[in-house]
Amino acid sequence: MLFQIKSYLKFLWKSKNEHAVHSPFVFNLLTKCFYDKKAKSEYAILNTYRKSFLQNKNTIEVTDFGAGSKIFENNTRQISKIAKTAGISPKRTKLLFRITAYFKPNSILEIGTSLGLATSALALGNPKATVTTLEGCPETARLAQLQLQKFNCTNVESVVTEFESYFRSLQLKLKTETKNYDLIYFDGNHSKKATLDYFDLLLPTVSNDTVWIFDDIHWSPEMEEAWEIIKNHPKVKVTIDTYQWGLVFFRYEQEKEHFIIRAS
Template sequence: MLFQIKSYLKFLWNSKNEHGVHSPFVFDLVTNCFYDKKKYPEYRILKDYRNSLLQNKNFIEVTDFGAGSKVFKSNKRQISKIAQTAGISTKRAELLFRIVNYFQPDSILEIGTSLGLATSALSLGNPKSKIETLEGCLNTMTIAKKQLQLQNLNNIELINTEFSNYFKTNNAQPTTHNLIYFDGNHSKKATLEYFEQLLSTISNDSVWILDDIHWSLEMEIAWKIIQNHPKVKVTIDTFQWGIVFFRTEQEKEHFVIRT
């Protein structure tokens, strides 16, 4: 916790709003997406989805995986507590919705479904997109599937799998994903492993969103390595997320933006 507080204070010191952005691409994204104040009707669906989970007092067996297929934690947890502590926040879900709505990606990959809170935002952002969402724990994925069906979110394929194995199996014929949301394993090793394995799926317009880049020192190191990768052109640090673009026409630039 102390590390995250120090990181956040450093973030605030270095961060800017739209007035400190001189890239037309990033300026437009910040002003018309990040700071979009419109009250979208989809926000009500996101809220209903969250409230339904927060009211669910049932317990399920939750299994977490490390990099590779090694199980490192399995315990019983209350669904409402998972939604409260492990799920995306309301503010972040609305921002994720706006990002998808702004870019209108045709193909989306989510790494880490959990209870589907972020998945619902991805789906609502572009109902015409094709979404694949990966989850290692069958029990949480089952809850997510039921919740998504209740909200009639039908553009989603839920896949119960260990992430690294899935990427290795599918890399022979990689699918181009216009947007990837990384929220599956907050370790340096796993983050960089997934990053490298998925580079074959990028297009010039791909958008990657990495969750919890300031979760720990090793996650901050992973973020720095990703920023410096030769294929990466533009990155945006919003503290909670690191957003990556591969646009070859852009000069290499890094931004720290308050949202």
């Protein structure tokens, strides 16, 4: 906890808003997407999706392949508490929806479905997109699948799998065919090794317009180390650190730039 407080204070000290940004690409993203205060009809759907889980007092047995939880002491967890503490926040759900609507990605990959709170934002952000969401825990995935069907998120393909085995099979496919993901949301394993492994395994799927979003880049010292390595990778051209998220862009035509931005 002390680490995260210090990390956040450092972020506040260094962070800027749109007035300090000279990149047209980033300036437009901030003013037309990040700071867009207009009401969206989809927000009500996202809120209702979340509310139904917040009211669910049943428990499930969670299979956790990631770095573990700082909230829960064991794997028997109440659904309402998962929705309240372990999922994406309401504010970030709306921002993820706006980012998806802004870039209009056709092919989306989500690493870590959980209850599908972020999945619903991705699906509603561009209903024409194909959203593939990966979840290692069968029970959590089942709940998300039922909820996504209930809310007519018909453009979602849910895959229950261990992430690394999925990426290995993807690598084999990439030897004979081209596969691009226009947007990838990384929220499945908050460890340095896993984050960097996923980064390397998925690099062959990027295009000039690909957007990657890494969740919890300041979750631990090792996640901050992973973020620094990602920022310095030669294929990465633009990054935006919003404290909770790290956004990565591979725009071949752009000079390398890093931004620390207050999301709102």
